Amino acid sequence: MKLFPIVAATVFSLSASAALAQEAAATGADATLAGPGLTMGKAATMPLKYVNIQDSDLVVSKLIGVDLYNKNDETIGEISDVVIGGGKSVIGVVASVGGFLGVGESYVVLDPASIALAEEDGAWKAYVDTTKDDLTKAPKLDYSKLKK
Template identity: 75%
Template sequence: MNFRPIVAGLALSLLSGAAFAQTAAATGADAALTGPGITMGTAATIPLRYVNIQDTDLMTSKLIGIDIYNKQNEEIGEISDVVIGDGKSVIGIVASVGGFLGIGESYVVLDPASIALAEVNGTWKANVDTTKDDLSNAPKLDYSKMKK
């Protein structure tokens, strides 16, 4: 069996991963949603780097609880959590929808690329292109199981 194609493919994938790991960290509002990522495990494989953040950057601690609005400026949900896939990058934003005072609400996971964050009069808002009904009918997340 010829192992050259396998070894070449493995080397290429390792080199592309190293090149990706060396990309510059995001700045501005995107810095809270993208970046170099976190590697799960006991051994760090990438040299430690530091990131400068700006006053305009949004920390995830301030992201939780932000109201979500549609194009008609109707409040249709609230950001409840941030999902980090494989310990590397943000893959989803958990939104609570429906309900009243925490009763009857459900949770959906939104693609971070489909959310626009903006500061309006000192308050952060999340904007999405959907209706309240569509968001309420989206696939649900059993959030109670994920909090453990």
């Protein structure tokens, strides 16, 4: 079984999303990214880079919906979202816990470093060192209070 930190899997997959935030099309060897707080030609811009992903890398679209398991291989939640801090890097993984068929579930944000990913028989699993009860008692994320 291969275990990967979630950060490595998601950082590569999110690098392409930065291009969507561009204010103007950048081309050529001197292209720079522009987004919130960054403008073309300012010192805060960074050079455009390309990334090669490997077969073992995981894109976020495949991560959403992956079940969370504890050390006893019991299902204790599901990954429902990924949090990007300041538009730059993954700072949290949102897990849905509790409830039944989407009713009564709540959301908690986990540190990406506390999650291990494993591919088993072609399917991904996420492992955390906690119990379902402790996860249910964790501080809740209220989606309605997030900026749109």
